[in-house]
Amino acid sequence: TENSPDVKPYTQETNTEWINVELPPELKTIQTLLKLALDERYTILRKNGIKLAEQQSLSALLRIRQFVLNQNRRSAKPLFTAIRIHYALNILEAHGVTPFLKFCERAKAKKGVGVKDLFEIDPNFTRAIHLANEAQSKGIEHSKIPKLKEIIESVPGKALIFTSYRDSVDLIYKKLTELGISAGILIGKAGDTGLKQKKQIETVQNFRDGVFQVLVATRVGEEGLDIAEVNQVIFYDNVPSSVRFIQRRGRTGRKDTGKLVVLIAKNTIDETYYWIGKRKMSAAKSMGDKMTKVLEKNQEIESQKTGLDAFI
Template sequence: MNQLKNHFTALLVQKEGSGFELARTYGEIIKMRHASKVSETQGLIPLRKYLNELFTEGRKAGAKGATKRLCQDENLQAIYAEISDAGNDEIHPKAIRLPTLVENQLKKSPEVKILIFAEFRDTVALIVSLLKARGIAATAFTGQAKKGTGKGEGEKGMNQKKQVETLNRFRSGEIRVLVSTSVGEEGLDIPSTDVVIFYEPVPSEVRSIQRRGRTGRFATGTVLVLITKGTQDEINFYASQRKEKAMKTMDHSTRQTKVAV
């Protein structure tokens, strides 16, 4: 993908027409790869929302580029129509499994605090809804920007005042289950938790370490990672593991190095 991007960038610099065509094609590939990822790792409901955002944007007056071209594709139109007609009963296996995992952790201790990380804000909203349906008082924690599964209208973010208020309630124990986007990984004073759950693995070893670092600061913590076999989840999980192992090896090597002057 990077080679393709570099190739059409060079053509654009040279002002060759094929570069513009490659750029549009690259944009379409990126959007379809994202749709595939959402379908595999998040499920039908988030995919439908992403495609709805895509078609809403692509059908606007003055729409152009990859989004418009994709919305004119008959195959994608057929997929969108089929998904739009589907009900809300087809939930991703991870979404089915998660409430039980949370219930089991809550049964172990009445004081346990659980932090669930999900990549997309739409998924955070879905998780909170599913947990509440099982009688679990979960609360969402998101960034301030307005976004969703894609780049459409999405869900409205939390303002800073609401963020601080939510974290204080989590810290005091009033909130025991917090469902967060990546905003909870760094930069904010997230209280220590007893359990951290990854709704999906992240390919970055740094992000993985940051997420795990939210638990077990003062006692032994639990980290659970939900992985859908044979999907991008597996790829991301093992990529993160390899990178983290390489980082530790490099750090050890650096510590062992002696400099002679």
């Protein structure tokens, strides 16, 4: 971790600020509809004998896929539909309307078990998509967007925005540009819209040179590329991984005191990831402290041996 004795001398303090935002009313309505659609699938799965915890969990559903395919085939349709709804809900809650709609477009195009029912028949899900399209036509995306402008303008200098979702990168870039903030994009190489390595390096260099003030990046910006020192790092979405959290945070506070801002939409997956991440960070710190003590003890033993050897 950044508090390790071998790392600490090379970093400065990073001030972390967690900023809560409320989902716009339109998104709350869509969220409710998606949760209703999800509840229906959970009810069916439980009736089919699938043991699920009271707390709805995407990871729990992903873990039982093979079991369902091998031993409980009648649960395949509600299971895979529930997984799709979970993904859609998480994207809506953390990233906003356009990323949600783009995810739905891709999911619908892929076909698969339960897709037709979900996108054409399910009253809650189809209503959610209808309302999302309405919100998009009114320019409603996510309350994180206006908050970004406020955060960026509060600290002079360069800012690095991390988001886990590529559609979200496009949205943030578009909205920042509309707000008059100069920005660039850094994404991975995969897919038709991906950035090849040469373009990635060029983008990073432009950011270093001050061609634009803000760099919006996916996880490709967390490691590997030598991104210049930034004045603040903003997590547009939260990550439940302690390693990724530290890598993201490590992009600021190398030379001077840096600022880290984490945006959290209330009553969403952001909050869930916050608590998961907090537990993991605490566990990682505890493990790091234990390892440091062991190393210090070993060094002490070695030095004692060396001292004794001098008299033999």
